[in-house]
Amino acid sequence: MPELPEVETVVRHLRHAVSGARIIGAWCDTPNILRGTSIAAFTRAIRGARIESVERRGKNILIGLSGDRLLLVHQKMTGHFLIGKWRIGMSSAGRSRAKTVVKDGPLTESVNQFIHLIFRLEDGRMLGLSDLRKFAKVLLGRREEILALPELRKLGPDPFDRRLTPGVLAARAGKGKRKIKQVLLDQNVIAGIGNIYGDDILWRARISPFRPANRVSAKGYAEILKQTRNILRRSIRLRGASVSDFRDPSGESGGYGPVRLAYQRHGTPCPRCGHMFERKTIGSRSAHFCPKCQK
DNA sequence: CGATTCCCCTGATAGC
DNA sequence: TGCTATCAGGGGAATC
Numbered sequence: 001m002p003e004l005p006e007v008e009t010v011v012r013h014l015r016h017a018v019s020g021a022r023i024i025g026a027w028c029d030t031p032n033i034l035r036g037t038s039i040a041a042f043t044r045a046i047r048g049a050r051i052e053s054v055e056r057r058g059k060n061i062l063i064g065l066s067g068d069r070l071l072l073v074h075q076k077m078t079g080h081f082l083i084g085k086w087r088i089g090m091s092s093a094g095r096s097r098a099k100t101v102v103k104d105g106p107l108t109e110s111v112n113q114f115i116h117l118i119f120r121l122e123d124g125r126m127l128g129l130s131d132l133r134k135f136a137k138v139l140l141g142r143r144e145e146i147l148a149l150p151e152l153r154k155l156g157p158d159p160f161d162r163r164l165t166p167g168v169l170a171a172r173a174g175k176g177k178r179k180i181k182q183v184l185l186d187q188n189v190i191a192g193i194g195n196i197y198g199d200d201i202l203w204r205a206r207i208s209p210f211r212p213a214n215r216v217s218a219k220g221y222a223e224i225l226k227q228t229r230n231i232l233r234r235s236i237r238l239r240g241a242s243v244s245d246f247r248d249p250s251g252e253s254g255g256y257g258p259v260r261l262a263y264q265r266h267g268t269p270c271p272r273c274g275h276m277f278e279r280k281t282i283g284s285r286s287a288h289f290c291p292k293c294q295k
Numbered sequence: 296c297g298a299t300t301c302c303c304c305t306g307a308t309a310g311c
Numbered sequence: 312t313g314c315t316a317t318c319a320g321g322g323g324a325a326t327c
Contacts (some may be wrong), residue, residue, distance in 0.1 A: 001320075001321080002321095003321095032303080032304095059321080068307075074321085075321095076303095076320085076321050076322075077304090077319085077320055077321060078304095078305095078320095131304095132304085132305070132306070133303085133304050133305060133306090133319095133320085134301065134303075134304055134305080135304065135320085135321070135322085137322095150320085151323085175296095178298085178299070185321085185322095187321090187322080194321070195320075195321085196321090216316085231307085243318095244320090246320090254323085259325070283298085284299085284300080284301095284319095284320080285300085285319090286319080
């Protein structure tokens with residue numbers, strides 16, 4: 001699940017690997033990924049574009065293109081970029097999977113049938129978007145137009161923004177009684193936290209995911225913000241978590257998954273107090289927490 | 296304004 | 312062995 005650390009890993013990788021590269025063509029087999037346009041129109045529009053910058057806004061990737069344009073990519077659940085070379089063809093095995101995307105190499109032919117969008121670069125490399133669940137979103141437009149989209153305009157502050165103080169976080173969380181877990185996952189309150197880091201942050205902060213936001217003290221918000229920064233910083237250093245099938249653009253797994261704290265630890269003892277972690281649903285999303293030491 | 300539900304999609308898993 | 316039902320999950324939309 002690409003959350004802030006995974007997206008940051010991708011952005012840093014792409015910034016080094018493809019800045020300055022020119023896109024000479026595009027291929028796509030899943031029209032739903034390209035919002036508001038057809039595959040043909042998208043391909044036509046992006047051909048010839050030079051990649052000038054790569055930035056992150058919350059979990060969104062913003063790729064700056066020549067002509068004052070922006071390519072917005074949200075990887076959602078299972079999306080991730082891969083850099084390589086592939087051949088697109090039909091499976092010869094005669095199984096239900098018609099398409100194969102084969103790594104173009106003499107020895108290491110690995111198949112990734114989940115690549116649904118490929119940018120061909122002038123230097124011969126390809127930038128592919130793998131997305132098992134096909135939830136990813138790609139939008140191309142004029143810079144101003146993309147930045148004005150509600151999902152970017154309404155986005156809350158980045159967790160590492162110096163202007164984000166515990167007081168600001170508390171104010172943005174509001175005086176309502178939404179559960180704190182839902183508040184942390186609300187991208188318009190604070191940008192970049194998803195289910196993994198939400199659970200880990202609250203465990204470290206010793207706050208129950210069910211606690212209403214209006215019952216979290218100033219000290220509680222200070223602790224939440226501190227743990228948010230600690231945990232996200234640690235995961236960025238480890239190049240993210242590879243739960244579900246996240247990989248960095250070179251295909252490497254991230255290191256945070258094995259050292260995660262609470263997420264998906266239900267049925268195992270809490271390392272702090274020994275009580276069993278539990279798993280319960282909050283707003284159609286699973287929360288993992290220790291009922292004894294998270295209050 | 297907030298809470299709830301549905302939807303998108305498909306691999307993994309459980310049940311038969 | 313193989314079929315079918317169920318579920319997860321980010322985020323947006325629709326509904327109440």
